[in-house]
Amino acid sequence: MTTMIISDGCPPIKRLIKTTWVNGTLTRLVYLTALACITFNALAEPGDDIAAEMTRYYLSTVESCADGQRPAYYCSGLMIKNTRSRPGHYAWNPGRASTSSGGISFIYLRADTRFNNPDANKLNGFVLYPYGHAHPPIKKAPQVLCSFPLDAGTHKRDDKGCGDQFDTSAVETSCEALNIHTAEDWVDDHLKTDGALRKQCGFREVSGRFEEKGAQHFYASLKARSLLLKNSDQLEYDTFETPNKLRLSTWAENPDSLPIMAFFYVDDPYLGSGLAAAQQDQLDWVVENKRAYTPIIKITYPATMNEHAVFTFNQADQQVCPTYFDAARWVLKEGKWLLVVTPSACSQIVAMFNSQAASKELVALHGADAEFNVLPPGHSITEQFQCLASNDRNAAQWQIAPWRSAEGLTQAHVLAADCQP
Incomplete structure (x- = not known):
């Protein structure tokens, strides 16, 4: 099942959810209205919720x-980090250049700042929550250091990527230092340099600590793009082909307060798909680092100025599940208690069933039950799940015996015992 989130621009209150076939794939089309106040509990999966939430933030201008x-960026838009996978490095950790410079580059995607694929050489990455809507709430988020209406070669600028551009003979500085405080002033200054990306100034006072001034300067960087898109056909094309750029302060490795909303991938007709890399990032985040479930979302960037970005959740893309069971109940069989569990839809189709996560979920839900502790635990729930998922994945129900032991047994022995050693 695939979920695509589309805005129909209708008045509030109405919402239509339907399922159809699109290019041979069963797809749920979710038409969103009342975007400012919609709740997402009616959708089927947490990934559906995130795709809808991303759409809401994207459409909020x-x-x-x-x-x-x-x-x-505290309540709207999407801060997106394109990443490139490499062995021994988690995608969310800063690279050497970011650690050295003190800044990390992001793009900021909203309906009024739209662009096509911002980095065709990088097909995956992660998306941050708007800081004011992070789940769970965060005490300290990476500071937004500066904002450029267009890509400005920030990896070759001083002052954490916000200052002088090394490849030009001139000395670039902040917009505020040039007495540029509005979008109109920025466009006038930019056109004086014939639209040279490397010579543009960036708005430096855009963090939350600047309060009203920070809000005004950040919006000026967004509005400047809108003005360029309306300036001329050539500028419209150039702007649409060029993303904006934010610089965020570099964080320490594996931080507790990085508000990752989703991992994402794009499909490129020439370079292929970033799905496999996004799947590895999800495994690293949820399984290896024991973080909360974070879905993989496909982003389809607009191909033309008349289109919008689309955010798609597909259960088949996921490498881990938000939950592995829909229900579990105790039954007494031959004087011993068993748990009869109903696998979730995700657990039956996910490519890699995580038996450790499934075991942890079941113990968290029922480990304190009296039935669980009538007999000493056998510590074999993980092995039972591994056996059941490998050999009876599509069963409507599974039976788990918490008191059974698999000590000294191979998976072949467990299977020979009908997954209950």
Whole structure:
């Protein structure tokens, strides 16, 4: 099942959910209205919720948040980090260049700042929650250091990627230092350099600590793109082909407060798909680092100015499940208690069934039950799940005997005992 989230631009209140076939794939089309106040509990999976939430933030084009005291990225838009996988490195950790410079490059995607595929050489990455809507709430998020309306070669600038560009003879500085505080002033200055990307100034005072001024400067960087898109056919094309750029302060490795909303991938007709890399990132985050379930979302960037980005959750893309059971109940059989569990839809189709995560989920739900502790635990729930998932994945129900032991047994022995050694 695939979920595609589309806005129909209708008045609030109405919402239509239907299932259809698109290019041979069973797809759920979710038409969203009342985007500012919609709740997502009616959707089937947590990944559906995230795809819908991403769409809501994408379509929200507010100028500021918190009554004008916080920049728009606190409550709208999507901060996106394109990554490239390499052995021995988690995608969310800073690379050597970011550690050295003190800044990390992001793009900021909203309906009023749209662009096509921002980096065709990188097909996956992660998306941050708007800081004011992080789940769970965070005490300290990476500071947004500066915002450029267009890609500005930030990897070759000083001041954490916000200052002078090394490849030009001129000395670039912040917009504020040039007395540029509005989108109109920025466009005038940019056109004086014939639209040279490396010579543009960036808005430096855009973090939450600048309060109203920070909100105004960040929105000026967004509005400047909108003005360029309306300036001329050539500027419209050039701007649409060029993403914006934010620089965030570099964080320590494996931070507790990085508000990752989703891992994402794109499909490119020439370079292929980033799905496999996104799947590895999800495994690293959820399984290896024991973080909360975080879905993989496919992003389809607009091909033309008349289109919008689409965010798609597909259960078959996931490498881990948010939950492995829909239900579990105790039954007494031959004087001993068994748990009869109903596998979730995800657990029956996910490519790699995580028996350790399934065992942890079951023990968390029922480990304190009196039935669980009538007999000493056999510590074989993981082995039982591994056997059942490998040999009876599509069963409507599984039986788990918490008191059985698999000590000294191979998987062949467990299978020979009908997965209950």
